Amino acid sequence: MAKTWADQSTDIRKGEELQLAQLEKYLIEQIEGASGALVVEQFPSGFSNLTYLLKLGDLELVLRRPPFGAKIKSAHDMGREYKILHALSKSYSKAPRPYLYCEEESVIGAPFYVMERVQGVILRSKMPKEMQPDAATMGGIANGLIDTFVELHDVDYKAVGLGDLGKPEGYVERQVVGWTKRYFKSKTDEIPMLEKAAEWLSANMPKESSASLIHNDFKYDNVVLDLKDWTNVIAVLDWEMSTLGDPLMDLGTTLGYWVNQSDPAWMQMLALSPTVLPGNPSRTDIVQRYAEKSGRDVDNIVFYYVFGVFKIAVIAQQIYYRYKHGHTQDKRFASLIEAVKGLGGVALQAAQKQKLDNLF
Numbered sequence: 001m002a003k004t005w006a007d008q009s010t011d012i013r014k015g016e017e018l019q020l021a022q023l024e025k026y027l028i029e030q031i032e033g034a035s036g037a038l039v040v041e042q043f044p045s046g047f048s049n050l051t052y053l054l055k056l057g058d059l060e061l062v063l064r065r066p067p068f069g070a071k072i073k074s075a076h077d078m079g080r081e082y083k084i085l086h087a088l089s090k091s092y093s094k095a096p097r098p099y100l101y102c103e104e105e106s107v108i109g110a111p112f113y114v115m116e117r118v119q120g121v122i123l124r125s126k127m128p129k130e131m132q133p134d135a136a137t138m139g140g141i142a143n144g145l146i147d148t149f150v151e152l153h154d155v156d157y158k159a160v161g162l163g164d165l166g167k168p169e170g171y172v173e174r175q176v177v178g179w180t181k182r183y184f185k186s187k188t189d190e191i192p193m194l195e196k197a198a199e200w201l202s203a204n205m206p207k208e209s210s211a212s213l214i215h216n217d218f219k220y221d222n223v224v225l226d227l228k229d230w231t232n233v234i235a236v237l238d239w240e241m242s243t244l245g246d247p248l249m250d251l252g253t254t255l256g257y258w259v260n261q262s263d264p265a266w267m268q269m270l271a272l273s274p275t276v277l278p279g280n281p282s283r284t285d286i287v288q289r290y291a292e293k294s295g296r297d298v299d300n301i302v303f304y305y306v307f308g309v310f311k312i313a314v315i316a317q318q319i320y321y322r323y324k325h326g327h328t329q330d331k332r333f334a335s336l337i338e339a340v341k342g343l344g345g346v347a348l349q350a351a352q353k354q355k356l357d358n359l360f
Contacts, residue, residue: 256308
């Protein structure tokens with residue numbers, strides 16, 4: 001099974017093509033041993049930075065660039081993502097090794113970086129049924145994911161040269177205040193439960209538990225699994241939102257995305273990764289293993305989960321705001337307001353009941 005499920009690239013989406021002649025010339029000039037005609041394909045998933053497979057002779061590389069038309073440099077900072085990988089890959093084996101960063105837009109029309117291609121399996125929410133692991137394997141994969149999360153948070157970010165990546169002091173407060181402002185800036189409907197959850201977060205902010213390198217989007221589809229042993233995580237991808245901050249805020253975001261089989265059907269429909277498959281741990285089980293492996297105090301974990309759910313609700317609200325105001329015509333976004341309302345209920349229920357699971 002494993003050999004047939006390696007993550008594959010496909011044809012490039014219309015409108016997202018690269019300038020092959022300039023790119024081929026640039027790569028051959030910059031990368032030692034690169035030769036031959038350039039062949040480019042695209043990895044189909046992802047909603048932010050675009051990811052391509054480059055083939056130059058026997059060499060396989062991965063190129064990352066901002067979305068076409070993106071104007072927010074801070075949200076699609078290729079140089080920053082390259083810097084993180086360049087620093088990490090020297091001592092953290094699960095960070096892919098970057099080859100180069102190019103800020104000159106004349107090559108492909110935008111800044112980009114190129115890194116090694118890591119061959120392996122990536123579990124996505126809509127994987128074919130025959131690819132879905134059995135319950136025992138799924139449980140092992142989940143354990144590998146959590147253990148990798150602990151490893152990531154244990155990286156000595158100062159020693160690897162990332163001490164200036166962010167400001168850990170005051171991180172919790174900045175995040176709560178910032179995401180609350182984003183909600184009210186994009187508000188379209190009255191959602192009392194979500195606003196009450198925001199008030200609860202503001203009134204119950206703990207001090208930072210500690211400072212770590214945090215990923216901010218850590219879930220199944222951002223890790224690569226060993227082709228021969230899916231329970232072994234061999235690489236962590238998509239570092240674009242990584243910074244320095246409270247590791248429990250990072251865990252809270254992951255818990256926010258973690259939908260269980262016991263959650264309401266509407267929540268399961270929102271699942272962005274295959275956490276609903278049999279064998280997956282509950283959110284409570286995740287926290288228990290994380291605490292055991294990391295030695296961190298997780299007494300305030302409900303706060304971090306409520307924050308994670310609230311942040312996801314705000315992201316959905318921002319997308320719905322763009323749809324309602326005609327900035328996007330994508331009909332898939334028309335019902336997102338119902339998800340925002342539902343997530344507001346989840347956040348408030350978790351806060352009031354002081355637990356992570358079986359909220360309804």
